[in-house]
Amino acid sequence: xxxxxxxxxxxxxxxxxxxxxxxxxxxxxxxxxxxxxxxxxxxxxxxxxxxxxxxxxxxxxxxxxxxxxxxxxxxxxxxxxxxxxxxxxxxxxxxxxxxxxxxxxxxxxxxxxxxxxxxxxxxxxxxxxxxxxxxxxxxx
Amino acid sequence: xxxxxxxxxxxxxxxxxxxxxxxxxxxxxxxxxxxxxxxxxxxxxxxxxxxxxxxxxxxxxxxxxxxxxxxxxxxxxxxxxxxxxxxxxxxxxxxxxxxxxxxxxxxxxxxxxxxxxxxxxxxxxxxxxxxxxxxxxxxxxxxxxxxxxxxxxxxxxxxxxxxxxxxxxxxxxxxxxxxxxxxxxxxxxxxxxxxxxxxxxxxxxxxxxxxxxxxxxxxxxxxxxxxxxxxxxxxxxxxxxxxxxxxxxxxxxxxxxxxxxxxxxxxxxxxxxxxxxxxxxxxxxxxxxxxxxxxxxxxxxxxxxxxxxxxxxxxxxxxxxxxxxxxxxxxxxxxxxxxxxxxxxxxxxxxxxxxxxxxxxxxxxxxxxxxxxxxxxxxxxxxxxxxxxxxxxxxxxxxxxxxxxxxxxxxxxxxxxxxxxxxxxxxxxxxxxxxxxxxxxxxxxxxxxxxxxxxxxxxxxxxxxxxxxxxxxxxxxxxxxxxxxxxxxxxxxxxxxxxxxxxxxxxxxxxx
Numbered sequence: 001x002x003x004x005x006x007x008x009x010x011x012x013x014x015x016x017x018x019x020x021x022x023x024x025x026x027x028x029x030x031x032x033x034x035x036x037x038x039x040x041x042x043x044x045x046x047x048x049x050x051x052x053x054x055x056x057x058x059x060x061x062x063x064x065x066x067x068x069x070x071x072x073x074x075x076x077x078x079x080x081x082x083x084x085x086x087x088x089x090x091x092x093x094x095x096x097x098x099x100x101x102x103x104x105x106x107x108x109x110x111x112x113x114x115x116x117x118x119x120x121x122x123x124x125x126x127x128x129x130x131x132x133x134x135x136x137x138x139x140x
Numbered sequence: 141x142x143x144x145x146x147x148x149x150x151x152x153x154x155x156x157x158x159x160x161x162x163x164x165x166x167x168x169x170x171x172x173x174x175x176x177x178x179x180x181x182x183x184x185x186x187x188x189x190x191x192x193x194x195x196x197x198x199x200x201x202x203x204x205x206x207x208x209x210x211x212x213x214x215x216x217x218x219x220x221x222x223x224x225x226x227x228x229x230x231x232x233x234x235x236x237x238x239x240x241x242x243x244x245x246x247x248x249x250x251x252x253x254x255x256x257x258x259x260x261x262x263x264x265x266x267x268x269x270x271x272x273x274x275x276x277x278x279x280x281x282x283x284x285x286x287x288x289x290x291x292x293x294x295x296x297x298x299x300x301x302x303x304x305x306x307x308x309x310x311x312x313x314x315x316x317x318x319x320x321x322x323x324x325x326x327x328x329x330x331x332x333x334x335x336x337x338x339x340x341x342x343x344x345x346x347x348x349x350x351x352x353x354x355x356x357x358x359x360x361x362x363x364x365x366x367x368x369x370x371x372x373x374x375x376x377x378x379x380x381x382x383x384x385x386x387x388x389x390x391x392x393x394x395x396x397x398x399x400x401x402x403x404x405x406x407x408x409x410x411x412x413x414x415x416x417x418x419x420x421x422x423x424x425x426x427x428x429x430x431x432x433x434x435x436x437x438x439x440x441x442x443x444x445x446x447x448x449x450x451x452x453x454x455x456x457x458x459x460x461x462x463x464x465x466x467x468x469x470x471x472x473x474x475x476x477x478x479x480x481x482x483x484x485x486x487x488x489x490x491x492x493x494x495x496x497x498x499x500x501x502x503x504x505x506x507x508x509x510x511x512x513x514x515x516x517x518x519x520x521x522x523x524x525x526x527x528x529x530x531x532x533x534x535x536x537x538x539x540x541x542x543x544x545x546x547x548x549x550x551x552x553x554x555x556x557x558x559x560x561x562x563x564x565x566x567x568x569x570x571x572x573x574x575x576x577x578x579x580x581x582x583x584x585x586x587x588x589x590x591x592x593x594x595x596x597x598x599x600x601x602x603x604x605x606x607x608x609x610x611x612x613x614x615x616x617x618x619x620x621x622x623x624x625x626x627x628x629x630x631x632x633x634x635x636x637x638x639x640x641x642x643x644x645x646x647x648x649x650x651x652x
Binding site for chain 2: 027
């Protein structure tokens, strides 16, 4: 089952079905006067066809296992979401601290002191963006 | 004569203090970020796009263009010194790195710098001469022709960036579907917004680009656990006269190839490099040395690289259709600034168009002045370990996303695209064509619907008009050829299983 080609095809089919079935919620119209649902339906049909072709093809070519590192992507996405939530409810400095201390868990080595230094530099850059370039960052 | 007049007009705009400064900043920042591991031109431009929001239009576009060719150049420096092809300089790794191994790093960097300058200069002449003329042709295009041209672009880009038509087309279609999210301009219906207020205006370009190219790339690099050793060799820049003489013919050849391939749909720097390298290998006086660290192996491809990265602006600015993912991102930047690229742009925003063209040459000078003598300082960027670098890049991704609308909601969208980009990378689906589909999707729909309205719902309009008919013919040829190739390979694979020697591995094709 862990075959990259097969999974690729299934991924594409899933996306095509999500958009294709979703398009039936909107008016189709007809070709002369297309409604909002027609074009997405056409495109998802093409994507569905490609997905099915890739699935079929995967039975004829050599299988390649797929590599997926759940830990790293989860840490990175977690640090982004944490940054957004921290900035939303407290302020962006808290967000930056969280981002640095949490995301570096995915690195090859971990050092709290190094993280303090990185965070300090990034906070300084954030202040420069806010005061120098006029970006509206909710720093405090 | 008119061209010279126009160029002079352009230089008037490019040489103001302010625009000179933006051009210099663009080149410096572009080179710097281009040098960083894992960030090619696409990620660099999307990362730095928000910095241009508060800048006047001409300055902002000059700076973005500077970032683009600066990043392209920075890429080749890291390729030559450390054999790290980020995204777009795979060919520079071959002879460039061989020269480093022989202790001729300085010569290789000098060759790359000078050839890039020559390539850029030739390309600007081509750009100035051809873009207005092509703009006139573009006025003959109807909706069906535009739709056909976009689909032709999808097919070409898919094939060039991924090497597999099927995968590339799938990614393009995925991009088109993502572009459907938001309000339908014809009927005002909200599509696929899932009742999120932040999706009513569609998914932000910066969110897609940073998610798929910034965050996904970072995670991929983290998975690889590779720490690189920084380059610490000596750099002796000045070549001898015979060495210098060897640069010129090869660079001119590269410029011609690059300028031409840069214009074609799906073309751009990567394919131009391969073509120039192949050409040098066939026709150069020193062809036997190529592959083992020959000057020609660096000069030709560097010139083609820079030439193509400039002439690929031609279709964008004269027809209004970007021909590769990087140009699609550029088009997004134009639109954010309120400029619709296309045949009318050259007339209505003459100062912008000619200013941009002239600034490319100014940027050329900046690149050669800044980079050739100062290259050793640039290389110290590599002394920063990745464990320090990646939290900083993440932070820039966050600030970039946030400052588009000053909305933290967008960050969740970026994170979602990060996940999607990572899944795609792991499925070996190169995400670059996604951006092209995403930007062109709404335009494709608009033109498709308009064409069918004109033809009263009959699809014959796509084949009876000469321009769209030709383009669809080419698409059909391409698909037939791909089918044929698949079945031929299938037979080879079957033969291989019976114990015959394996076929040659295919040439890797670089993503833009």
